[in-house]
Amino acid sequence: MSQHDADLTPDLTPTPGQTVGPFFGFALPFRDSQHLVPPGSLGSVRLYGTVYDGTGQPIPDAMLELWQADGVGSVPTTQGSLIRDGHTFTGWGRAGTDNVGGYTFTTLEPGHVQEGSARFFSVLVFARGLLDKLHTRVYLPEDATAHANDPLLSSLSEEERATLIATREPGGALRWDLRLQGDGETVFLDYWADDAAGEGATGNGAQGSDQR
Numbered sequence: 435m436s437q438h439d440a441d442l443t444p445d446l447t448p449t450p451g452q453t454v455g456p457f458f459g460f461a462l463p464f465r466d467s468q469h470l471v472p473p474g475s476l477g478s479v480r481l482y483g484t485v486y487d488g489t490g491q492p493i494p495d496a497m498l499e500l501w502q503a504d505g506v507g508s509v510p511t512t513q514g515s516l517i518r519d520g521h522t523f524t525g526w527g528r529a530g531t532d533n534v535g536g537y538t539f540t541t542l543e544p545g546h547v548q549e550g551s552a553r554f555f556s557v558l559v560f561a562r563g564l565l566d567k568l569h570t571r572v573y574l575p576e577d578a579t580a581h582a583n584d585p586l587l588s589s590l591s592e593e594e595r596a597t598l599i600a601t602r603e604p605g606g607a608l609r610w611d612l613r614l615q616g617d618g619e620t621v622f623l624d625y626w627a628d629d630a631a632g633e634g635a636t637g638n639g640a641q642g643s644d645q646r
Contacts, residue, residue, distance in 0.1 A: 454560045454567060462497065466518040468529035470500065470541035477505060480607040481572065481600065482538035485531050485561065488615030492535020496561035498612075500527045500539050502554075507545030543574060552580035552587065554598075559622075561614065569623040572610045573599045586623075594621050 471478045485496045502525050503509050510525035529537045544553045552573055559568040573581065581587045587595050597620045600608040612620050 453562060454564050462528070463530055464516055464528075468527055468537075468539050469518065470502075470525070470527045470539065471523060472520055473540045477542050478540050479543050480538060480540055481555065481610065482536065482607065483609055483611040484535045485537065485559070486535065486611065486613045486616075487561075487563075488613075488619075490613075490616060492531070493561050493614075494531055494533045494535055496531045496535070496537075496559065498529050498531075498537050498539075498560075499558040500529070500541065501525060501556040501558070502541065503544040503547050505542045505545050507547045507553075509547070546580075550580060550583070552577045552584040557612075559612065559614075564614075568614075569625060570612070570620055571598050571623070572608070574608070575599050575602050590621060593618075597621050 473480075481500070485493045485498070487493050504523055504525060510523055512522055512524050514522045515524040515526045523542065527539050527541065529539055531537050541555075544555060546553055554574065555572040557570050557572055559570065571586070573584075573587065581595070581599070587598065590598075597613070597618060600610040603609055614620070
């Protein structure tokens with residue numbers, strides 16, 4: 435190879451991976467994105483909390499997505515999440531954290547997808563420093579018997595289970611804080627497809643943590 439050819443050879447040195455955050459208030463937020471149902475409407479409940487990093491500091495620019503069944507346990511297939519009309523329930527919402535790491539959703543409590551199953555919200559987490567989104571769940575606190583039979587919760591220690599169960603406040607709201615790493619780290623999930631067993635989930639810590 436001549437020196438001229440060498441000069442024309444492109445530099446293919448790998449560049450660092452991109453993270454999925456932080457997020458800014460352009461395009462991703464939309465009107466009423468955090469309100470799956472109108473605040474104060476019949477059956478509505480507030481789900482809220484704070485997102486913390488590995489040092490216990492709130493994250494002011496994270497984003498959460500909520501996916502859930504409706505009040506009778508059916509998984510919605512209706513379109514219209516990006517244009518809230520005040521009466522169509524799509525089972526999906528998006529909320530960014532505020533300057534002190536807080537988020538809030540107004541939604542319905544999900545019903546039992548199967549008889550006797552534990553009720554939960556599915557949550558996707560996007561934040562600074564993550565190379566990919568994180569999956570987790572928020573279980574309703576009243577389903578103690580169902581929790582004991584839930585394949586995910588029954589595979590976790592008591593301390594780990596506590597990170598996935600919301601707290602019911604006196605006024606009826608649900609409080610659930612999320613910790614990406616460190617003490618009280620939230621259990622995150624890995625999903626996979628298997629021709630024999632279908633989809634599955636296993637507890638998984640944030641970056642650098644052991645899989646379960």
